[in-house]
Amino acid sequence: MNIEKILAISGKPGLYELKIQTRTGFVAESLLDGKKITVNLKANVSLLSEISIYTYEAEKPLAEILNTIAKKEKNGPAISHKEDAATLAAYFKEILPDYDEERVYGSDIKKVLNWYNLLQSKGMVKDEAPKASSKEESVTEEKPKKAKAKKA
Template sequence: MKLEKILAIAGKPGLYLLQVQTRSGFVAESLTDGKKITVGLRSNVSLLSEISMYTNTEEKPLVEVMRNIAVKENEGPAISHKEDNATLLAYFEEILPEYDRDRVYPSDVKKVINWYNILQAKGLVSKEVPVKEEATTLDASTTEEETTVEKPVTKEKKAPKK
């Protein structure tokens, strides 16, 4: 699940896909209706990849919460975010049983479920855990001699002429 370019913009409903950065802000495309909007630098914008949910022990990244919903729903749509608070909280407890009941409000649960349904409608949810590639692994044909770093050659300073 790629949430690096998905934005939530304060005061605007739905989610947006980051298109282009400009000097004065950026251009984003709505995931619900496809309209493009310009957003200034003063707007309160959150990347979904940077959002976390409070649990009793730590903070869970939103991508993991979304993955839990995708697993429960077999990548199908979740319940409506317009359900009553008791139903939403019971559903969310199935998704993230250890969520902090004092710091996660019903409005937060509504947002998460609404966002999941928007992403699911666009085919952007996945129940698979992403595989991280290691950039530091060496090719098997690379020898130790080839990986040593040479020190830069420095010129010796000459004594000034008298």
């Protein structure tokens, strides 16, 4: 799952994809409705790739948590972020058993699940394992070809 250009903009609902940088800010496209907006450099913007969740050991990158949810749900949708707090906390405990319950609030869990479901509905949740195996297969296929060329 590639979340390098996905943004959360404070005061704006949903997620946005970074399109173009300008002198005074940048242009982003909403993943909710596809509308493009201009965002000033003074706006409070967070890249999803830079967000982490507190655990008792260290901070865990959001990308890893989203990948864990994708594996658990087989790339399907997760539970709704509108479930009651106890259900959300229990679900998140399955995903990240050692999250810091004092520093990770219910609103944070809701955001993560809402973001995952939005990314999933837009087809941005993909299995990364097949890509790695196809690269390995192409490497192993090339080696015999080179060996044959040496013999001839």
